[in-house]
Amino acid sequence: MILLAEDHEANIITISRYLKAKGYTILLARNGQEAIDIAKSQSPDLILMDIxxxxxxxxxxxxxxxQDSDHRLATIPIIVLTALAMKSDQEKCLEAGANGYLTKPVKLNQLTTIIQQILVKGSINEFI
Structure with a gap:
């Protein structure tokens, strides 16, 4: 189960259709607070987070x-999907606790490779 936190309709449609076709269940949040609320109630395996x-x-x-005291929430893998492409933006996201960082437009095959690596192997070092 993947939580997609994204507010741009075209990205929502493209990413969710692609991931559903790959067999993933998609939950949708349109802002950060919704993402937190859904993560607390649904316990996704991974979060794709727009900035x-x-x-x-x-x-x-x-x-x-x-920073959540619930270990389950604090350790959900998070991949940032963003149009912010500066090196300093990537550093801010990783320092905040993201596990990975991809710039938009996202290459969907690269995204699924990263998701599979995180969910199966627990590692994405080569993509950071």
Whole structure:
């Protein structure tokens, strides 16, 4: 089960259709607070987090999840999917607690490779 935290409709449609076709169940959040609420109630195996969202952004949501006293929430793997492509943006996301970072437009085959590596092997070092 993958939680997609994204507010751009075209990205939601593209990513969720692709991942559903690959056999994943998709949960959808349109801002950081929804992502936190859904993560607490549904316990996804992985979160795909956009950074630029209305209300609470993805960076704030990642920090919140990583500081949660519930170990289950604090350790959910998080991959950032963002249009923010500067090296400093990547560093901010990883420092906040993201496990991986991909810039948009996302290559869907690369995304599924990373997801499979995290869920099966627990490692994504080569993609960071």
């Amino acid at each position: 630029s969202m209305p209300g609470m952004d993805g960076l704030e949501a990642i920090k919140y999840l990583r």
